[in-house]
Amino acid sequence: MLLQLKEVDVELGGVSILRDISFGVDQGETLGIVGPNGAGKTTILNVISAVVPTVAGEVRFRGEPFGGVTPHRVRDHGIGRSLQSTQYFNDLTVLNLVSLGLLKNSVWGALRFTDHRRADDAESRAMAALDLLDLGGYAHRPLKELSSAVQKLADMARALAIGTELVLLDEPTSGVSASERGAISDALAEMRRLGRTIVLIDHDPGFVVANCDQLMAMNFGEVLRIGAPDEVMSSAEVKRSYLGQEAD
Numbered sequence: 210m211l212l213q214l215k216e217v218d219v220e221l222g223g224v225s226i227l228r229d230i231s232f233g234v235d236q237g238e239t240l241g242i243v244g245p246n247g248a249g250k251t252t253i254l255n256v257i258s259a260v261v262p263t264v265a266g267e268v269r270f271r272g273e274p275f276g277g278v279t280p281h282r283v284r285d286h287g288i289g290r291s292l293q294s295t296q297y298f299n300d301l302t303v304l305n306l307v308s309l310g311l312l313k314n315s316v317w318g319a320l321r322f323t324d325h326r327r328a329d330d331a332e333s334r335a336m337a338a339l340d341l342l343d344l345g346g347y348a349h350r351p352l353k354e355l356s357s358a359v360q361k362l363a364d365m366a367r368a369l370a371i372g373t374e375l376v377l378l379d380e381p382t383s384g385v386s387a388s389e390r391g392a393i394s395d396a397l398a399e400m401r402r403l404g405r406t407i408v409l410i411d412h413d414p415g416f417v418v419a420n421c422d423q424l425m426a427m428n429f430g431e432v433l434r435i436g437a438p439d440e441v442m443s444s445a446e447v448k449r450s451y452l453g454q455e456a457d
């Protein structure tokens with residue numbers, strides 16, 4: 210098993226945010242997570258990325274405890290994460306956005322591209338990731354000129370370039386029109402075809418169900434059910450608690 214959370218609890222500001230979260234993700238598998246606003250989906254990605262600490266339980270990556278890892282070292286383990294929004298990077302080109310994630314020097318050094326050898330290496334790896342998602346034609350375009358779908362795809366390429374072991378996708382369809390969601394699905398399908406292990410969260414349960422191997426439904430910081438996507442979505446507790454429908 211590549212990633213495992215065992216009985217994880219998280220508290221932020223003295224408030225219980227996650228309780229008793231346990232799941233595992235095998236190599237090459239996509240775990241989808243659904244749940245209403247505030248269920249704790251993003252916090253789970255924050256736990257895996259070592260952005261928030263746990264107060265109980267354990268995170269294991271490649272069978273090893275992941276406890277002491279700092280957020281800026283997560284990338285060194287081959288874990289890439291897409292952002293909910295790329296708005297702060299609007300002036301960058303697509304290639305710069307993807308390269309930036311691959312540069313190991315400080316952000317300031319990276320922005321100035323002072324280390325040319327590393328910058329060239331980062332750019333060629335970034336270009337390879339863009340080509341995998343068929344985005345090579347956008348490489349030199351600033352993000353601000355592109356549709357929100359292409360901006361999302363560029364950020365997925367950034368996560369793919371870093372995430373050789375594990376890709377965390379945070380709301381890839383948010384702000385993307387219904388007509389452009391197919392392109393996001395296609396990119397995700399390509400990542401899965403490449404054998405990447407993925408944790409996917411999105412507000413659109415239909416999108417998640419269609420694009421995962423295993424589904425976890427959450428509510429109020431707890432796991433309601435985990436298993437085959439159709440089984441989870443048709444279970445009484447998920448219908449009742451998440452979809453607001455009466456159980457059969």
Ligand SMILES: Nc1ncnc2c1ncn2[C@@H]1O[C@H](COP(=O)(O)OP(=O)(O)OP(=O)(O)O)[C@@H](O)[C@H]1O
Pocket residue numbers: 221222224226244245246247248249250251252253
């Ligand atoms: N830094 C923080 N301090 C205190 N509470 C927080 C913090 N971050 C998140 N929360 C709370 O934790 C709960 C879970 O938030 P989280 O963002 O993980 O949910 P989510 O399922 O991703 O929701 P959404 O779909 O709206 O993004 C929410 O009640 C949120 O207000």
